[in-house]
Amino acid sequence: MLLVSMVIAASCGAERQADPSAETGEDTRIAMAVSALVSLPPEAALAVEAAIRAAPDAFFETLEAAESESAASGDLLVLVDKKRALPDGYEPDDLVSLNGYPLAVTRSDLRLRKAVMGAVLDMSAAAEADGVKLVYASSYRSYEYQDGLFRRYVASHGEAEASRFSARPGTSQHQLGTAVDFDPIDEAFAETKAGAWMAANARRFGFSMSFPRDMEAVTGYIWESWHFRYITKPGAALERDYFGGVQQYLMEFLDAYRRVVGQAAVVD
Ligand SMILES: [Zn+2]
Structure with a gap:
């Protein structure tokens, strides 16, 4: 002390x-x-x-x-959570469409920061080599998009319930352009081959499951087995070796x- x-x-x-x-x-x-x-x-x-x-x-x-x-890469490790929103108007300047890459997607409007594409491609290729197909279902979301999404969830689930699995605009990791959701975006993902592979291998490529099981009191969100954020390879090693x-x-x-x-x- x-x-x-x-x-x-x-x-x-x-x-x-x-x-x-x-x-x-x-x-x-x-x-x-x-x-x-x-x-x-x-x-x-x-x-x-x-x-x-x-x-x-x-x-x-x-x-x-x-x-x-x-x-x-312009701060890949910025803190954004329920209490800390991103600055107004935050938008990465190196967003690229996933359509230009050999990746499986569920929709054609997915974008991520170019800074993370090397890790994304390495990870997908490694999964494929293991016989596992990673299907990207959500990626960068603008403030406006998140605003509409959260409003829809509030309308269908009520605000308290919606905020357990969806972020208010300005507080979503998806606005960083470095977070992805895999298909299917629900509890079933954990039971898929892709879910097991990501849980075991994501860190090797610098990705981290942002909202792990039984951590809602800490993260503010239910277990999202499908949601991963890129935190760099050394960042992922730090998370594993020092931060539980x-x-x-x-x-x-x-x-x-x-x-x-x-x-x-x-x-x-
Ligand atoms: Zn997500």
């Missing part, structure tokens, strides 16, 4: 401790990471902290690789960690 307090004190412009050389850079780095876990449930935060302390070098190396790939396989924990951490690092940099 001392280290965390020191980081916070430093970020507030207060005087540094009289003898900072007593702390190593590694300890400070870990303290900064741990201080970025505050929004996680206490038990989850403790588990992440233990994993970081067990292998800090690998953690920071993987984190840096994830952030580096993310930054090169829970994308929401990783994203909340990254969001907070970027602020902690930014504040420390201002002081330096």
Whole structure:
């Protein structure tokens, strides 16, 4: 806790401790990471902290690789959830039609960011080599499209129920252009060959199931076995090795960690 307090004190412009050389850079780095876990449930935060302390070098190396790939494509790791909406008018500038690629689709108007197409193609080809056909059923959705979709779900299911499986406009991962739904978009997907293959292999290609089973209290959404977001390969490794396989924990951490690092940099 001392280290965390020191980081916070430093970020507030207060005087540094009289003898900072007593702390190593590694300890400070870990303290900064741990201080970025505050929004996680206490038990989850403790588990992440233990994993970081067990292998800090690998953690920071993987984190840096994830952030580096993310930054090169205009932030692939932005936090968007029920509490944090995307900026007004957010629309990726590198959307491409899936029609131009050798992919199975259920409709002809699907688009994704060009930045993720390499991973998408690799993943589909690997699935096919395993005898599994991935069929893309939904991808990028504009704010306006999501608005209409959510309104229709509210009309048919009521607002409380609709918000368990559909996002309000501005808060959908689909607006990022890096999230996909596979066919069929319902519970049955988990029981298909494609569902089993994705659950077992998505991470190898940088994709992550955003709303896992029994995590509604954390993610705000029911288990969506068909919905995956690209979070980079190192990001997916971080999620698996340090964040209990829970994308929401990783994203909340990254969001907070970027602020902690930014504040420390201002002081330096
Ligand atoms: Zn989805």
